[in-house]
Amino acid sequence: MTTRVRRRVRVHGRVQGVGFRWATREAARRAGVGGVVRNLPDGTVEAEVEGSPDAVDAMLAFLRQGPLGAHVTAVDVEDVPPVGDSSFDVSG
Template sequence: MSADAGDAAVVRVLAHVRGTVQGVGFRWWTRARSLELGLVGTARNLPDGRVEVDAQGPRAACDALVALLRAPDGVDAAGRRPGSVTGVAVQELPARPGTTGFREA
């Protein structure tokens, strides 16, 4: 399989983001970046203070979103990321067929 074909494959990433990420617009920011990248999924607050980002789409787009979540300075082309991130744990899961849109839950 060529690198180009692998980049086009649909993948799903589940990221748990730690830090000051609730009540600061982080889920909205994540949704906006995900839509710009052509991803579908959700961003939701967890009871322990983390935000869970469940996103799927082309591998390159998922990798780009994870890089934005992990960026040490929290800045992308659209401006400063809200809140502050102290860590991001990511796992790759099987894609879920039929997932559409990206919502804040």
């Protein structure tokens, strides 16, 4: 059985209005992870990413940089229990 991990990530900076959520969904599909990404009212983006440790690490690397046009100033990462997500959704 493959170990699955899940991380809740809050991304700070110029991350709304630059296609961040849609680019995250595409990166998640390439990495083979499940989860969700959403804009928060405070201007940050929150993502929950679940999959193998290597795939989740690849997503964290993407989230620390973001897509073209984004300017990430900080990333908060928190371990959360896996819930079995196999697809990746954009919310809000």
